[in-house]
Amino acid sequence: MRCCGRSGATMGSISQKGGPGNSLAWRLCLSIPGGKRDEDLILPINSSLSVTLHQDQLKTTTTVAISKDFAEDRIWLNGREEDVGQPRLQACLREIRRLARKRRNTQDGDSLPFSLSHKVHVASVNNFPTAAGLASSAAGYACLAYTLAQVYGVESDLSEVARRGSGSACRSLYGGFVEWQMGEQADGKDSVARQVAPELHWPELRxxxxxxxxxxxxxxxxxxxxxxxxxxxxxxxxxxxxxxxxxxxxxxxxxxxxxxxxxxxxxxxxxxxxxxxxxxxxxxxxxxxxxxxxxxxxxxxxxxxxxxxxxxxxxxxxxxxxxxxxxxxxxxxxxxxxxxxxxxxxxxxxxxxxxxxxxxxxxxxxxxxxxxxxxxxxxxxxxxVGPGPQILDDPNVHLLGPDGLPKPDA
Known part of the structure; x- marks a missing residue:
């Protein structure tokens, strides 16, 4: 990822698989899906498994910019501006900012080059059909959580952050074969993802x-x-x-x-x-x-x-x-x-x-x-089978321009 000062913005861009897990979470692929015992925290009624697919063929790319010049949080999906007030999106933003604030409060000095009150712009693009049963939400929220964490300097387990956006997204934070453990705690702290086997474990699988x-x-x-x-x-x-x-x-x-x-x-x-x-x-x-x-x-x-x-x-x-x-x-x-x-x-x-x-x-x-x-x-x-989130250093592939708005060809 490239973090740099541009027009007062700190930017990051991450490439992440599209889909599993049935998930593509998969659910883009193999998944043992189930319902939720808590809709607000997105806690499942059973554990599940997924396969992360390779970014060379299916991916979500997300760019995040933070700036004192932004008047409000904004998000664009596949070139179209979406409602940033969606509850699940807001849940992810709140959790990332909470973790960033917690880290700042426990360290000496200020390690972030911006204020946590600054607004954020997000652009995300899928190279596979969106909302068509191919785990685009899992890929998208995993990518969003990972990118926000990079920009905000958050280093903790991101399972809970991604899960707040889409349950399956917590599995998409890892490559290979991944389990989403249902957990038992009411606060969901033990409802996290873990890798069962790495991406190269089964090289013949297609x-x-x-x-x-x-x-x-x-x-x-x-x-x-x-x-x-x-x-x-x-x-x-x-x-x-x-x-x-x-x-x-x-x-x-x-x-x-x-x-x-x-x-x-x-x-x-x-x-x-x-x-x-x-x-x-x-x-x-x-x-x-x-x-x-x-x-x-x-x-x-x-x-x-x-x-x-x-x-x-x-x-x-x-x-x-x-x-x-x-x-x-x-x-x-x-x-x-x-x-x-x-x-x-x-x-x-x-x-x-x-x-x-x-x-x-x-x-x-x-x-x-x-x-x-x-x-x-x-x-x-x-x-x-592919790896987990990948950092994109090349600014040419970032989706937001120096003004924090989507590039015309993004």
Whole structure:
């Protein structure tokens, strides 16, 4: 990160993954999601797991500026100014400023080049669909918390700060495989994230994001989950009787790099998460017809091979996150192209990591046995497990100009 004096502003810019965890928290990927026992503190009713994806393919970039010349706090998301008064955003700002004030009060002298009463400008950009069930809020709030902490000189655990914005965001503060521990304390001090395994623990693991829709979902994750907590008996049963054993089993699968166990448990848990959505009243349906065809495709593909070679998971949206191993990527991408052929963007259908072309056998085509639906999958992002937040030193990639306003091309 670059911290410098510019027009009275202190600036910082951080690049952070887009998505897990189902999270992409993931929820951008693998996640064992659940509801919240405290909506204000954003405390979950069960622990959860996520995979952090690589910033080379999916990222949120955030720049923060603080200046005596700013009249008010302001925030821009993807080039559009948003309401800075949003309660969760304000909760993050208050907590960071509280921690900064606490640090200043316990040190001799003044280590910050600005007053804590100065206002802040924030600009954040996602390079993947926002509010479409791809954990953009998790990536965004993790990036925001980390960037604010760098600028304000806060060095404590940021789990609680990020969690105040989006529960899943606390997991996105770390790379690799991450657990969000539900905790037991009423104040949430023990509801924090911890890394289960680093990003290089499972180098063969690959992730394919099948973007079905980039549109904003009709029911937000926050509203949907709170309604589930209030009305779904299945969600309560799941949190107490299912998730603890699944958490233990999933961590074993990750530790031993057991893809068969990992894949099957991921799919089962995704299915049960969406079953709780249907058990909610009024029911919530995040999946669409293409989502269900992708589920069918995955099971047909695995049946053809006689073992589980790919796994799906869906967060609060229709977009699929596929887990597989490096030696299966090319064939499965070919199967997706066959079942969901691109309409006019064939050259842009596959983004991210390079995937060598692969032929699709007649036998597999016969097993798939579905009528192709052109354009149903808009594009695929190929990625892998990645690190946590990264500091950007290059001022050319900062999103705010010397005046503290978004750059025209940001």
């Amino acid at each position: 992730v394919l994001i099948l973007v079905v829709s980039a549109e904003k979902k009709l029911t937000s994750s926050t509203v949907g989950m709170q309604t589930s907590v209030e009305t779904s008996p299945l969600l309560r049963f799941r949190a107490t009787s299912v998730v603890p054993a699944r958490m233990a089993e999933m961590m074993r699968c990750i530790e031993e790099r057991d893809f068969q166990g990992f894949a099957q448990l991921t799919m089962k848990d995704s299915n049960q998460f969406h079953a709780t959505c249907l058990d909610t009243f009024p029911p919530i349906s995040y999946l669409n017809d293409t989502s269900r065809r992708i589920i069918q495709l995955v099971h047909c593909f695995n049946t053809h091979h006689g073992r589980t070679k790919v796994a799906y998971t869906f967060d609060a949206g229709p977009n699929a996150v596929i887990f597989t191993l490096d030696d299966t990527v090319a064939e499965f991408v070919a199967a997706v192209r066959h079942s969901f052929p691109p309409e006019a963007n064939g050259d842009k259908f596959l983004k991210g990591l390079q995937v060598r072309p692969a032929p699709l056998s007649d036998e597999l085509k016969a097993v798939l046995a579905v009528e192709p639906t052109p354009g149903s999958v808009r594009y695929i992002i190929a990625t892998q």
